[in-house]
Amino acid sequence: MxxxxxxxxxxxxxxxxxxxxxxxxxxxxxxxxxxxxxxxxxxxxxxxxxxxxxxxxxxxxxxxxxxxxxxxxxxxxxxxxxxxxxxxxxxxxxxxxxxxxxxxxxxxxxxxxxxxxxxxxxxxxxxxxxxxxxxxxxxxxxxxxxxxxxxxxxxxxxxxxxxxxxxxxxxxxxxxxxxxxxxxxxxxxxxxxxxxxxxxxxxxxxxxxxxxxxxxxxxxxxxxxxxxxxxxxxxxxxxxxxxxxxxxxxxxxxxxxxxxxxxxxxxxxxxxxxAGGEPEREPLVLTDLPAPQTPDDWDFVELRTRELGRVTRLLHQLGFSLAGHHRSKDSVQAWTQGPVRIVVSEDPGATVQPTRLAALGFQVADPDLAAYRAERLLARAVDRAQQPDETVLHGVLAPDGTELFFGPHGNHGVPPWLGEFGADQDDAASGALITGVDHVNLAQPWQHYDEAVLFLTSLLNLHPTSSQEVAGPSGLVRSQVMRSEGNTVRIPLNVAPMAAEQGAFTGAAYPEHVALACSDVVAVARRARRRGLAFLPVPRNYYEDLVARFDLDPEFVAELESHGLLYDRDEHGEFLHFYTATLGEVFVEVVERRGGYEGFGAPNAPVRLAAQYREFGG
Amino acid sequence: MxxxxxxxxxxxxxxxxxxxxxxxxxxxxxxxxxxxxxxxxxxxxxxxxxxxxxxxxxxxxxxxxxxxxxxxxxxxxxxxxxxxxxxxxxxxxxxxxxxxxxxxxxxxxxxxxxxxxxxxxxxxxxxxxxxxxxxxxxxxxxxxxxxxxxxxxxxxxxxxxxxxxxxxxxxxxxxxxxxxxxxxxxxxxxxxxxxxxxxxxxxxxxxxxxxxxxxxxxxxxxxxxxxxxxxxxxxxxxxxxxxxxxxxxxxxxxxxxxxxxxxxxxxxxxxxxxAGGEPEREPLVLTDLPAPQTPDDWDFVELRTRELGRVTRLLHQLGFSLAGHHRSKDSVQAWTQGPVRIVVSEDPGATVQPTRLAALGFQVADPDLAAYRAERLLARAVDRAQQPDETVLHGVLAPDGTELFFGPHGNHGVPPWLGEFGADQDDAASGALITGVDHVNLAQPWQHYDEAVLFLTSLLNLHPTSSQEVAGPSGLVRSQVMRSEGNTVRIPLNVAPMAAEQGAFTGAAYPEHVALACSDVVAVARRARRRGLAFLPVPRNYYEDLVARFDLDPEFVAELESHGLLYDRDEHGEFLHFYTATLGEVFVEVVERRGGYEGFGAPNAPVRLAAQYREFGG
Incomplete structure (x- = not known):
């Protein structure tokens, strides 16, 4: 063509x-x-x-x-x-x-x-x-x-x-x-x-x-x-x-x-x-692109930080265990809980924000083919230093600067690279309350938003759902979920307002987040509170409004309030979740979906934005 | 109310x-x-x-x-x-x-x-x-x-x-x-x-x-x-x-x-x-605002600079003469040509831009009443140091940071404050090719644009005309003219794009300008060129397009080109004009309106924006 x-x-x-x-x-x-x-x-x-x-x-x-x-x-x-x-x-x-x-x-x-x-x-x-x-x-x-x-x-x-x-x-x-x-x-x-x-x-x-x-x-x-x-x-x-x-x-x-x-x-x-035609018959749509490799699951999430202790404390509070340190890169650790792997890399030179979401890894059927397709689609490759006998992870740079990696499925879901951290496969199994990554929310600069949608569509075969707007104290945030078929990978993209009076777009004012799935959010919250987690505060007015809006049992709402949980429901089911305080420009959410709830708690986003605005000193 | x-x-x-x-x-x-x-x-x-x-x-x-x-x-x-x-x-x-x-x-x-x-x-x-x-x-x-x-x-x-x-x-x-x-x-x-x-x-x-x-x-x-x-x-x-x-x-x-x-x-x-009613009869629209003082004419334009020599050279090239220095503020000069007065104040501390458009003065029937109305309309007053026997000029701060002053009509159009510069009234008359201020173009931060329209409407009784968009190399510029009845005062407001990739809104990339009126733009251009004025360059492609668009006599167009003039026409008349190079964040335009041309040369704005983009090194 x-x-x-x-x-x-x-x-x-x-x-x-x-x-x-x-x-x-x-x-x-x-x-x-x-x-x-x-x-x-x-x-x-x-x-x-x-x-x-x-x-x-x-x-x-x-x-x-x-x-x-x-x-x-x-x-x-x-x-x-x-x-x-x-x-x-x-x-x-x-x-x-x-x-x-x-x-x-x-x-x-x-x-x-x-x-x-x-x-x-x-x-x-x-x-x-x-x-x-x-x-x-x-x-x-x-x-x-x-x-x-x-x-x-x-x-x-x-x-x-x-x-x-x-x-x-x-x-x-x-x-x-x-x-x-x-x-x-x-x-x-x-x-x-x-x-x-x-x-x-x-x-x-x-x-x-x-x-x-x-x-x-x-x-x-x-x-x-x-x-x-x-x-x-x-x-x-x-x-x-x-x-x-x-x-x-x-x-x-x-x-x-x-x-x-x-x-x-x-x-x-x-x-x-x-349609039974032959694309090769005519010269218009000759193409040598391999088929897209849709991510079958999350491989890992990587946080980069110069405040390592604050990050590992947060992970420990949320129930993660240290799987080990990378054998050839001692600034890199892996933390796991059930099937979730969080890589933490220490970066003493990080100047803009102490902690940020640096990379996302996806498990695909054929990582080499995924990388080749990405190259043909003009994605910029990311190189990571590695030893000859270490797993090669192909990565590309997304329009917002996040690195995306294509990894293999691994053995029983455990990726080969985890072995480089000295972790036994058994380590991951015991006592995990967290059952997976529910979604990862990425902040997008407004001027690259459309590019990001096409990038995730064409490289990862994710599909956009309808977008919505959420009101925060310093403007409207536009949000659109990109999801894989089968919903295993979901990435809500957020476009923050331009912060007219506050200088340039700031990652700390509109942090990104990793949402972890679990089947008992109360247990996760209780453990986290015991270990001293800083929850994002939820105002009492919110709980009073919950009762009025949903006609909920006041005792149930009192229980939610005592654990700092937020609540939503749709025609399919219920959604209970909490947010941690922000580290640098990232925070963690823990969610429990009851029944077939399909949303992301959007009605609660204004509560979060207001609390983060206060936290940020806005 | x-x-x-x-x-x-x-x-x-x-x-x-x-x-x-x-x-x-x-x-x-x-x-x-x-x-x-x-x-x-x-x-x-x-x-x-x-x-x-x-x-x-x-x-x-x-x-x-x-x-x-x-x-x-x-x-x-x-x-x-x-x-x-x-x-x-x-x-x-x-x-x-x-x-x-x-x-x-x-x-x-x-x-x-x-x-x-x-x-x-x-x-x-x-x-x-x-x-x-x-x-x-x-x-x-x-x-x-x-x-x-x-x-x-x-x-x-x-x-x-x-x-x-x-x-x-x-x-x-x-x-x-x-x-x-x-x-x-x-x-x-x-x-x-x-x-x-x-x-x-x-x-x-x-x-x-x-x-x-x-x-x-x-x-x-x-x-x-x-x-x-x-x-x-x-x-x-x-x-x-x-x-x-x-x-x-x-x-x-x-x-x-x-x-x-x-x-x-x-x-x-x-x-x-x-409508013959009594606003005082009911409590709803009781108001104590005095009637607006519509500007009858421009009083002065003030440039503030730390590169005084470059500004006075530009003014001299355009035919202005030094009227004198202010008797109590020796960093302030007045330059005049015909009825146009340009105040130049030296500001060695100007750090962001060496030269900017600092203030606009308007002649109104009752400056005190104008100031009182402005105060009732919550405008922030601007104070200028002055001696007891000097003219009091009431000023207010416009939403874009420009200072606006209300001055009296003065004697035969010459304002009393000019006497403080030691200028004789006669000085102004001789040999002036410039006949007035045609318009002054102000750049507006996008987030204060609506505020600016209401500010100029309510304080100065200017009225907005329909807005238009002009394409430049780094985005669309929205432009809307605010004008007084009778057209003596015209202020086009420009909203520049947010310059996503170029950092914050920059006054140098989208400079403001003062447009001077004359009845012989060729004479003004010839004198200016003789005196070494740096004209904004106009590409030859533009002149070739002029011939094609308007079916103009190629000799006439060659004449335009030799003087660096741009051309437009509408159903009422013709418009010939040129732009100077930019000083800091301001430049000057000289315009000649032939017949009843009512526009502002908008079709030529892309030529200007492209040249300024190159000048700015964009």
Whole structure:
């Protein structure tokens, strides 16, 4: 698949955008005219730069309000068209995007529009340029891709074809049925954008909220599958207007974009195969990605700290035992309880926060394949020093800076690397109240949120559930759970407010957490309290409100209060849990799910946020 | 008017919210239940704190999904109601907000709903509590204030009345016609929120985009006037769900909120008077605000710098002459050209940026009255050291930190303070190419933008025009012009992107500017170039695009290019202008308006942003 990206997706100067697109590995770009207009490089210099970078200039865009105009205005359209064609010849670009008319359209007669397109095609032909006509969702007369395509067929000119843009199709609630029957030679260009389903005017939606494929709600696999079926083999290009991308690091955004296309190509190949097709028959969705390795379970959680004693005290209070110290890295310890393994690495140089959640390990069927897939999806690998006879753990850096490792299933669930800590397999069994990792909550910088969703989707095969907002004393926190099929791995992602008055995003004000599962939270809480655990305080008003809200037995609520437990329920069951005080930028939650409770105690999150705000001295 | 604010408007803990509301000068607050639930203070302690702060607790809210329910569910509603009433008795609050049913409503029979409300009223009566029934815009059955009010009339219970909420009324496109005929004893509470007109689902609009009165598009004067007419004398309370307010400094937000109510009261009193009514007849809109002093002209612009030589060189290059040094402050100079006065104050201690736009002066009819109005509108006064025989300039601090001064008209437009610089009146006249200040562009931190709009509206009687967005290399810049009637004073406000990857908001990356008017920009540019001015570079691609876009004479465009001028036109006329390079966080623009051109050259802003991005080394 020939991959391309419109320069409007990226931040920086046109030259920076081109370098970033090439560096990520795109085949080509669409030159967005306003980027060229403000550039001090001449078209010839840009052409040279593209050649140097190995980038094709796949399209020049947009040509606005040029057709569908009154006959007396049309000569001025052709004058403007000639100016663009001359510029494109200098630039070395051969496809021009012609948008359906928004502002000056007066023709509502398809035949007349086709005639203008045909005349424009004659002019373009003088310059060797193709015109790709696109129905904008808010086009005055032409706003539907089938309509635009009919007009292109009417125009019947070798220089006039269709540009399909997924946003303009799906934002209208339209489908792509019929794309598979199009003449592939009449589809001159394909632009892809995904978007979350929002109820707002389509122009604002389009200009601010587009995201890369896999980061929104549109069925782009369907579109790409049908393009494949019809035999389209041209560029597949990203055109994303997104407020965050416009200000994010341009290299990161370019990588995020190319990852989205590789993932989409892979998903489409699967879908084509599932439908009995042969993805290899046509060149569009050839892909060499191995299948995703969905995590079957948590392997470990790693905390990095310069306050080792505080961390080990917390683990001991929660019932963990020291399994041992790593044989070749004496700053690294493993603590276990039942099937849960927490690696603690001492880092005396940690300056920003004394303790943080550094890494997550997952057990997968084939770690090597998982690592290879991650590499093909442009993830940055993490290297860990190791001796020749030690387990190789493949790791990648997630967009939020957390390291993610792929480990093997191990023997009866006990991973081989644990042996490097001198731990016997039997050590883990006795007296464990903790039964597993329920979920791990990661804080996301707002500007990398969409990237994180796609990263976890494409690498780990996790799926986003619907997002919600939780009110805290210094703003709304957006939360969305990424989960594996079967629910063994659940990662709620939290986007904290920008803390306008408090300086930059601060991990201590919005800490991450590890939630441990158990079947008797009262017993865990009792043991922890006996061992001196600092619980996050829960106000009495909360318990009084619990009684009023749920009509609970006051004695049961008194019991909850005496153990510092919070409570929630849904139609499937109940949820009892507590939070520890924060260490650095991480805390621990212990949860007991009774019955089939499916949530994460979101109604109690404001209680936690308020207590942490007070704890933080907010 | 009794002023109140719902705690949900404010950031921080409930105790911080209460202190901020009291400190700003509110009479009371609405206690938003989730704020109480997460508070470690008991209801009794909160009651005490309120008494200590002199705040009345005007309402407890919300009671959700309590009425309009199935008969078998209603007993549980009454149980929940009793729990709330008991809590309210402890808190000392006597009005409970009862929302129309959203989730569990099954009754669509007004008589049956009224009966449930009547029964609820009996229960509330046992606790001495009033129920204020409110139609939510997204209520399942009741979503229209007239409908809710009819049901209240049907219920016919002394403890059951209506709560009017402007958001729920205006967001549906509804009017408030008829409010003036309501029985004031049946209106138990009034909640005000303004909002920009957005095309999006009403729930998101409500939860994220409400703003204080005067910061949005709703006609709240109409509502308050009708409430006044009907004789309502209860609290007028702000209930604003706003993502920025939730994270902004709580004291600032509280002041912004009370300012909005004082301004609205004043506007309403004017409207009542205009309609032949007597604002003094009823207690609702008594106000002692003097009329606003609209600026008749610019008085001065002040630059503060630790690089005095660079600033005076720039002024000289643009044709300004030194009028003199201030007689008692030798670090302060005045430079003049025609009617334009630029004060330059040397500040060797300026550490963040070497040069910034420090103050703006306006000529008004009565500076004392302007200052008094500003004080009543809770503006922070700025004091300047002065000798007893020097002109007193009243100044206030705008939300973005710029100082705004009110000066008298002076003699033939020359202000008395200029005499303190030893300048003769005649000095100003000769050879001036600059004819005035066209506009001054101020950069706004995003979280104080709405506050700034209300500040300039209420203090200076400036009016916002529609906003637009301009794309720069590191994000979208939102721009909105505030202008006086007659257009003598125009202040475009720019909100820069948050510069996610570049650290905090930076004044140097998004500088402010002073735009000077002239009638011969070529002459100004020629003189400036002769004197060595550093122009902001304009790329050749821009000029080529100009020809294509406007079908301009290539010779004319070559002339523009030779002088480094930019060009725009609208249906009224033409606009020629140039930008200087940036000094610190400020630059100068020189503009020539030909014909009735009304814009600000927005299509050229991307050229400027791109050049400044390169200049800044972005």
């Amino acid at each position: 020939r991959t391309s990206i419109a320069t409007v997706c990226l931040s920086g100067t046109l030259e920076e955008k081109m370098r970033a697109a090439a560096s990520a590995g795109f085949d080509g770009i669409e030159v967005f005219e306003p980027d060229l207009v403000v550039s001090p490089s001449s078209p010839e210099q840009l052409r040279e730069l593209a050649a140097e970078l190995g980038l094709s200039l796949d399209m020049y865009q947009p040509f606005r309000d040029g057709v569908e105009v009154a006959p007396e205005t049309f000569p001025d359209s052709l004058r403007r068209l000639r100016a663009k064609c001359e510029l494109m010849n200098r630039l070395g670009t051969t496809v021009l995007l012609v948008c359906s008319n928004v502002a000056t359209g007066v023709l509502d007669d398809d035949q007349a529009i086709a005639e203008q397109l045909r005349t424009a095609g004659d002019v373009a032909d003088e310059y060797g340029i193709d015109l790709a006509y696109e129905a904008l969702a808010w086009g005055a007369h032409v706003n539907d891709w089938r309509h635009a395509h009919r007009i292109v067929e009417l125009a019947d000119h070798p220089r006039v074809g269709t540009c399909l843009d997924s946003f303009h199709i799906f934002s209208r609630g339209d489908t792509v049925a019929g794309v598979e029957k199009c003449d592939p030679d009449k589809i001159f260009f394909v632009q892809l954008a995904d978007a979350p389903l929002l109820q707002q005017d389509v122009l604002s939606w389009s200009r601010h909220h587009r995201v890369f494929p896999g980061e929104g709600d549109f069925d782009l696999v369907d579109l790409l599958g049908r393009l494949h079926e019809c035999g389209y083999a041209g560029p597949v290009s990203l055109e994303i207007f997104n407020d965050s991308f416009r200000q994010a690091d341009v290299y990161r955004t370019a990588v995020d974009g190319l990852r989205s296309l590789r993932w989409l190509e892979d998903q489409t190949a699967d879908a084509v195969r599932d | 009794r002023t109140s604010i719902a705690t949900v408007c404010l950031s921080g803990t409930l105790e911080e919210k209460m202190r901020a509301a009291a400190s700003a000068g509110f009479d009371g607050i609405e206690v938003f239940e989730p704020d109480l639930v997460v508070s470690p203070s008991s209801p009794e302690q909160l009651r005490e704190l309120a008494a200590e702060l002199g705040l009345s607790l005007d309402m407890y809210q919300p009671f959700r999904d309590g009425v309009e329910v199935a008969p078998e569910t209603f007993p549980d509603s009454l149980r929940r109601l009793r729990a709330k009433c008991e809590l309210m008795n402890r808190l000392g609050t006597t009005v409970l907000l009862v929302c129309s049913n959203v989730a569990t409503g099954v009754l669509d029979d007004d008589q049956a709903i009224a009966e449930q409300l009547r029964t609820a009223g009996d229960v509330a009566d046992e606790y001495g509590i009033d129920l204020a029934y409110e139609a939510l815009a997204w209520g399942a059955h009741v979503n229209d204030w007239r409908h809710a009010h009819r049901i209240v009339e049907l219920a016919d219970h002394p403890r059951v009345g209506t709560c009017l909420d402007s958001f729920h009324i205006f967001s549906r496109g509804d009017t408030v016609a008829g409010v003036e005929k309501c029985d004031p004893d049946k209106i138990f509470f009034v909640q005000l929120a303004d909002a920009p007109l957005l095309q999006q689902d009403v729930l998101s609009w409500s939860r994220h985009h409400r703003v204080f009165p005067g910061e949005g598009d709703f006609d709240l004067v109409d509502l308050l006037g009708r409430l006044h007419e009907c004789g309502y004398a209860g609290p007028v309370s702000l209930e604003i769900f706003n993502d920025s307010f939730r994270q902004a400094d709580v004291y600032r937000t509280a002041v912004d909120g009370l300012r909005s109510l004082r301004w609205l009261e004043d506007q309403t009193a004017d409207a009542v008077r205009d």
